[in-house]
Amino acid sequence: MSLVHNARRDAEPNTLVRMDRPVRRFDVARLWEQYGLRLVRYGGVTVVSTVVGLTTLAIGIFVFDWPGVFANFVSVCASTPPAYLLNRKWVWGREGDHSTSREVAPFWIMTFFGFVVSTIAIGVADTITDSKPILLLTQIGSFAALWLLKFAFLEKVLWPNEDSAVPERV
Numbered sequence: 001m002s003l004v005h006n007a008r009r010d011a012e013p014n015t016l017v018r019m020d021r022p023v024r025r026f027d028v029a030r031l032w033e034q035y036g037l038r039l040v041r042y043g044g045v046t047v048v049s050t051v052v053g054l055t056t057l058a059i060g061i062f063v064f065d066w067p068g069v070f071a072n073f074v075s076v077c078a079s080t081p082p083a084y085l086l087n088r089k090w091v092w093g094r095e096g097d098h099s100t101s102r103e104v105a106p107f108w109i110m111t112f113f114g115f116v117v118s119t120i121a122i123g124v125a126d127t128i129t130d131s132k133p134i135l136l137l138t139q140i141g142s143f144a145a146l147w148l149l150k151f152a153f154l155e156k157v158l159w160p161n162e163d164s165a166v167p168e169r170v
Contacts, residue, residue, distance in 0.1 A: 054140070
């Protein structure tokens with residue numbers, strides 16, 4: 001090694017983090033302040049749409065004896081309008097006209113993605129078992145797996161923060 005290289009190495013401390021930079025931490029309090037109320041409201045909308053969807057799914061499979069995939073399709077179609085309206089108004093505080101291209105279509109596309117995932121899961125479960133409660137649990141599990149992904153899509157893409165305000169606490 002040359003003397004210049006040794007001098008440069010000795011002048012810099014052997015640390016992984018430079019001291020003049022702030023340490024970035026996972027700040028739960030900041031995240032809760034920024035997204036907490038919206039996440040709680042989003043959870044409430046999820047409960048409402050889940051009740052509507054599962055009730056429709058259960059009626060389809062138990063009462064009408066529909067195949068799981070068809071019952072799931074009807075279930076998703078029944079639960080999407082209230083989910084859209086409640087999310088738009090109550091969670092993200094949007095009012096006024098609904099933009100078909102900026103709001104309605106992307107929401108239905110997001111819902112269609114969830115439908116595809118749940119339909120694949122229910123289709124697989126339907127071929128494995130005749131247990132109708134398992135079909136209900138399969139739908140719950142598949143939508144639960146996508147829950148935070150959907151929240152991020154709504155928060156960052158569909159209704160970004162700069163255009164929306166969460167309504168004041170009631």
